[in-house]
Amino acid sequence: MSKPKVAIVKTGEFKGNKEFLPPTKKFVRYNEDIEQVKAKIEETIDLAVGGIDNIVKPGETVLIKPNLAFQAPPESYSVVDPRVIEGMVAFLKEKSQASEVWVGDNPSLGRHVGRARPAFEAAGMKAAAERGGADRVIYFDEEELVDVEIPNAKVFKHAKVFKPFLDADRVINLPKLKTHLAGTVTLGLKNWQGIIPNVHPSDQQQGAHRIDLGQKMSDVYRIRKADLTFIDAIIGMEGQGPHVGTPVEMNLFFAGTDTVAVDAVASSVMGFETVEIAAVRITAIDGLGEADISKIEVVGTPVDQVRRFFKRPMNDPTGLVPGVHVMAQQTCPGCFANVRGGLDLFNVSGIDTADFNKKAGDVYIVAGGVPDFDPELVRGKYMFVEGDCWKYFPSRDKIEQGMKNAKKVIEHPGCAPVYIFAQLNGDLQSVYQEAGGTV
C-alpha cells in the first residue's frame, strides 16, 4: 500500500508580516502577498496531490472550512490568516473547475459566546473571502442542521451537522498551526469541531470538550473526511493556544489528503511526538489515517529543516492568579482546562491582579467533586461554580452550603462548559468593577 503523502512548502517571507507581528500587531493586506500566497498554495497542492484537478472535478461545489475559532481579529493570531483565505478562494476560482467556492464555519466561542456572523467580520474572513471571489460566505449557525448517525463511533454516536458541510461536493479543511491547552495542538482534526453546533450551555460542542476530547474528535471525523487538508502556518501560535499564545513566524504551508497524516507531520514540525496528540493517536488506532511518521511520505521540505520546538500549553488553572483559588479535586480536564483558558484571558485583560485581589478579596472557583471543600472558606466571598457534575458527587452538600455562605455565586452550567474560556474572564472583570475597580 502506498504511503500517504504530506507536502511541506516554505512560502518565503511576506511583506505584511513585519506589521502583522508584534510589536506593531497590525494586519495589512498587500497585493503582492496575495499573489505569493496563491502561488505557494498551488505549489503545495501540486506537490501533495498532483494538482487541484485531482481533488475538484468540473462543476463541483467546494467548501473551505477555515478555523475561525473565536470572535477575534487577525491580530489575535487565533484565526486563519485572511491572506490565506483570500488566496485559497482566488486560487480555486482561477485554477480549479469548481462551479462554486464556499467559505463556511461556526466559531467555538467568543466574547459573546461565538456567533458566526460577527466572528467572520471580526476575523476579516468575510472580506477576505469576498475579495477572493467566494460564491457564498456561510454562517453555519444560521443554517439548517441535519441529524447524522456516526457508524462505528465509540462515544459520539449521533451528531447534528450544519447542512452546507454535507451538501458541498468537496471540502477543504483549512486550519491554522496552533497549540491548544485541551488538545495539545489544534490542526485539521480539531477543526471539525466547527461542523457541529455550540449553543450554550448544553449543545454538542460542549460535550465534545470533556476529558475524552480526542476520542470525540475521532468520532466527529467519521462524519465526513476532508478531501484535502491544508494548514496555514504563515504565523503559528505556541504556548497558551488557542487564544492567548505567542505568535511564531513559520512561513510554511502543509497539505495532504490524509488529515491524520497532515496533523502528525505538522505536530512533528512543532516539536511534538505524534503520540502526545490524543486526536492523532486515536484516529490512527481507529483506522482513519496514518500517524506513524515513518509511514508517511513527506514531500517538499523535510521536517528536520523546519522543525521548531513550540512552547507547550499548560492546562493547570491553580495558582495562576493571586487570590483566585481554584478548588480542583475530582475535576476532569473539561472544566480544569477551560478554567485555565478563562484565567489566561483574565491575565492579559490589563487588570492589575494585585489590585483585583485587594478590592474583590479572595475568589473561589469550584468544579466537579471537592470532598475536602470547607464551606466556611467562601463565607462573604465571591464564588464561581463551574459545570454540572458537582451535583452528582457526595460533596454536593458542601458546595450548596458554600453557595449559601458566599457573598455572590456565579454559576457556569454545562458539561463541559467550554464557553467559560470567554465567560469566566468577563465575569471576573464584572466582579472587579462591582468591587470598585475600573476596567
Ligand code: SF4
Ligand atoms: S462538569 Fe464535571 S465532568 Fe463535566 S467537564 Fe466539568 S468537571 Fe468534567
